[in-house]
Every structure is written in structure tokens, then in C-alpha cells.
Amino acid sequence: MHDHATVSAGARHVGRLTIAVGLVAVTFVVELVVALLTGSLALLSDAGHLATDLAGLVMALAAIRIAATGRASTALTYGWHRLEILAALGNSLLLLGIAGFVVFEAFRRLGAPPDLEPVPLLVVATLGLVVNLVTAALLRDGAEESINLEGARLEVLADAVGSVGVIVAAVVILVTGWTGADTVVALAVAAWVLPRALRLGYRALRVLVQAAPEGLDLVAVSDELADLDGVAGVHDLHAWTLTSGLDVASVHMQLRPAADPHAVLHAVERTLTEHHGIVRTTVQLEPDEHDCGPEEVC
Structure with a gap:
């Protein structure tokens, strides 16, 4: 039985993904601490969004490492490579879940927008945006080659779009006092995330059902x-x-x-x-x- 040691596309970018995990983890801790100190529910919610990003990135990294180190056997003749595709599908479902929750919560708040503290929201959202942009840049090349890293980068980009929205909402609330801006932004972010999450899930399912590679006639x-x-x-x-x-x-x-x-x-x-x-x-x-x-x- 021959064991073909072929390196997957994701494994070639594992170093950058590791750095991305570290950056998002630190930002999550900062947001969580600030949210608890200020009592801001909005910041706590944003920290929860970062937690899902971190979970998605860790899942992607774990799948790559297991796939790279796990050897083929008589039971697993191709090794653990499919874990990367399962991680991409997991990221897709996670994104769909987040988007669905945001839509539900946004409609629930339409009639009674909650009070929000715009200044801490603005500061932490700006920090989150910077980290998300740096992380997305780290994963850009890998996302073009690996569906697993594409899923991880999509998690980060979704949060970056969310950070931009939160910054806009915070400025609007700070200037006008209209807290409904937070709800409008949430719906816009969900509308941006949904089609991309569906596309990622579709591509992962194509691989899992062993469809012919995309573009191959x-x-x-x-x-x-x-x-x-x-x-x-x-x-x-x-x-x-x-x-x-x-x-x-x-x-x-x-x-x-x-x-x-x-x-x-x-x-x-x-x-x-x-x-x-x-x-x-x-x-x-x-x-x-x-x-x-x-x-x-x-």
C-alpha cells in the first residue's frame, strides 16, 4: 500500500492562519473585557461574533493540521484530507446561523431599539476592523487556493463588514441619538453574509458528493x-x-x-x-x- 504524501493547498498557508488565530483571539479578549467593564450589551454581542470567528479559524487550522499529519491507513485510504472540506461546510453553517440570528434579533428590535453607548462601541469596533483587515490580508492568497481557508477568510470579512457597520451606526447614534441605526446596519450585514455563506456551503457539498471539479469538462x-x-x-x-x-x-x-x-x-x-x-x-x-x-x- 503506497502512502502518497501530497500537501494540500491549505497546508501551504498554515503559518498565516496561525497568526490570524492569534490576532482574533487577542481582539476577542479585549472586546470581552471592555464589554464586561462598561456593561455594554452591544459590545458583548460583538465579542460573541468574534468568538464565532475564532471558532471558525481554529476549526480550519485544526482540520489542516490533522489532514497534514494524519497518515493514510487501510481504513482511511486518503488520510484526513476531507476534514478541510468538512471545516469549510461547518464555517458555512456557522455563518448562516449568525446571519439568521442577526435577522431575527433585528426584527425583534425594530419596535423598541435598545439604548446603546456609542463611544465604547466606536472605539472597539475600530479596533476590530483593523484586526479583521489585517487577518483577511493574511488569508487572501490561501483563500484563492483552499475552500477551507476561503471559509475562514469569509468569517473574518463578515466581521469586518460588521465592524464597518457598527462604526457607522455608532457615529449616527453619537450625532443624532437614533439607536435604530444599529438595527438597519445589522440587516445590511446579514444580507451581505447570506449569499456568500450559501456559495461556500454549495462548493463544500460539491466536494463531499464527489462531483467533478469545478470548470472541468x-x-x-x-x-x-x-x-x-x-x-x-x-x-x-x-x-x-x-x-x-x-x-x-x-x-x-x-x-x-x-x-x-x-x-x-x-x-x-x-x-x-x-x-x-x-x-x-x-x-x-x-x-x-x-x-x-x-x-x-x-
Whole structure:
């Protein structure tokens, strides 16, 4: 049994994700302490939002580390790579839950907006915005490669948008005294988060049901393989994503009588890797039954 030690896209950015976890953790502690000292329910609520961010980031980091260190076995033949996709799905559900709670709470407060202290709200929201922007910048490159890190970055961006909204609301309350601004901002943030959380969840589910990688046309790939020298036919072509940056495939190739099996095998692997980014391929070579003579066993 061969253990292919392939590094996932998320594992290449684990250092930055670790720094992001530290920044968000420190900010969460600061917000929580200030909220408890001032008695501000708004700040305590914002600290709770940061706590969900921290949980999402820790979940993403844990999934990457376990996937990177957990070895394949007879029971888990691909190791723990799918944990990164489960973490992305978890982040999606967490974001949907937060957005749903915000919408519920916003409508509950429409008739009776609570009293808010704008100054501590403004100060801590500004601190949170700075930390969220720095964290989002740290995760930007990784989010382009890993669906897990995309989920973690989306958590941070959602909180950054929320921080901007809180700053705007705090200024409005400070200038006009209208506390309803907090409710309007909450609904706007929820409207921003919902479609992005749904998109993340959809992408994670595509991986979990082993759909073909996004942007990969299996019909075109099959035609390309069928045009290789020595190939008589192609069938049972399957391609799926193991985790972000790790696309795999399996295919059955019918060979012509004079074909060189080794040359066909290398041509198939080279085509799938160089043209379509598939890093692992299982190829079954078969003789073309139509070209077998009456005495031959195919």
C-alpha cells in the first residue's frame, strides 16, 4: 500500500492562519473585557461574533493540521484530507446561523431599539476592523487556493463588514441619538453574509458528493484522452476533488494491439496533470476486444 504524501493547498498557508488565530483571539479578549467593564450589551454581542470567528479559524487550522499529519491507513485510504472540506461546510453553517440570528434579533428590535453607548462601541469596533483587515490580508492568497481557508477568510470579512457597520451606526447614534441605526446596519450585514455563506456551503457539498471539479469538462477530457496514440477507446472516466488543490481521477483505457502500455500510461498521466491539474490518477489499461483474434483471450 503506497502512502502518497501530497500537501494540500491549505497546508501551504498554515503559518498565516496561525497568526490570524492569534490576532482574533487577542481582539476577542479585549472586546470581552471592555464589554464586561462598561456593561455594554452591544459590545458583548460583538465579542460573541468574534468568538464565532475564532471558532471558525481554529476549526480550519485544526482540520489542516490533522489532514497534514494524519497518515493514510487501510481504513482511511486518503488520510484526513476531507476534514478541510468538512471545516469549510461547518464555517458555512456557522455563518448562516449568525446571519439568521442577526435577522431575527433585528426584527425583534425594530419596535423598541435598545439604548446603546456609542463611544465604547466606536472605539472597539475600530479596533476590530483593523484586526479583521489585517487577518483577511493574511488569508487572501490561501483563500484563492483552499475552500477551507476561503471559509475562514469569509468569517473574518463578515466581521469586518460588521465592524464597518457598527462604526457607522455608532457615529449616527453619537450625532443624532437614533439607536435604530444599529438595527438597519445589522440587516445590511446579514444580507451581505447570506449569499456568500450559501456559495461556500454549495462548493463544500460539491466536494463531499464527489462531483467533478469545478470548470472541468469530462466530455472534453475523454475526447482528449481518446486522441492519444495507441488508444482505441475511453470509458469509466471519473474525476473528483479530495480537498482543495488535490483533484484525482480514474479511467479505463482500451489499447490498440500495437500500443505501448507504458507510453499510453505516461501520456494519460501527463495529459491529466499538465492540462487539467489532476495530481493523482488511477489508470486501468485494457486491450480492445474488437481487435482480438478468435484464438485470443481479451
